[in-house]
Amino acid sequence: MVGADPDRVVATARSWRGTPYHDHASLKGVGCDCLGLARGIWREVVGPEPFPIPPYSRDWGETGPREVLAEGVRRMMPEITASEAGPGALVLFRMKPRAITKHVGILTGNDTFLHAYERLGVVEEPLAHAWRRRIAFAFLFPQR
Template identity: 35%
Template sequence: MITPAQRRAVVAEAMSWRGTPYHHRARVKGVGVDCGQILCAVFEASGVVGHIDPGEYSPQWHIHRSEEVYLQWVQRYCNPLPEGTPEQPGDIRVYKYGRCYAHGAIVIDDGLLLHSYIRRGVIVTAPMKSRSAADPSFPGHSNERQRHHLPKRRPPVCDADPVLIAGRHHPRRLRPGPRQAQPAVVRGF
């Protein structure tokens, strides 16, 4: 499990990336980084994990494929937060865009998230509850909850929405640390 000192180191390192432009597959502070590479860089520099190489990936892989590549990659290093567990600084949220989970953010404090966005770079945002996918005025909102078959290792759903982006969000919360046995019960949407 991640220690309080490691959490502080994660937040300090993450904040030092603010203002870095977005650049697909880059990992150079002040020059360019994407939403996956910033997770790697921050947790490596903080001493939470060793070097992580996510390999080659297209900037639009999540639009054309249903395979949960990003979520599986993050879950190699993180454990799902049990339902009802509050988020802490240094935790990770993963979001579904297109067909699958394809965006990650680091929890900074009190719901603030740090992430790298196309055309915006590394930014800190607050959840925008009033414009979340749960809000009927949000584009693409559906009052109908759908059931999905979930693989055994998926984490539980979080109801928060970090930023305003068109489409439905399905955030998931994860905590860095050694992998633990997953419960046999899977919670759906």
């Protein structure tokens, strides 16, 4: 499956490092949450967002059986298996066992990823086992 150039996705993602964390935001250098980070990378790599993101609460992923985030991403991005995911892939994390996915990151290397994390902002860090085991879905940014 062919997606956007992984080197371009990673370089774009890294250009967001240091952006402060801010719920519902998606402005490089100003503020973003994890979904806002993915949205900003999309705009730079792919183009305009295909549909508006509906409002969501901080606890949106705490209840319900539907994989709302994964379903939304599937509308825009080709899905791959977690084992196929490499640099440039968008990954969705389960923050608790048996919970629905609610956190987004971008793989920047075989053992590193970038994400927007509360109190830290956009950071790149090792994809330690504690994070790797939480990956539930993986997707490719499409070509422009």
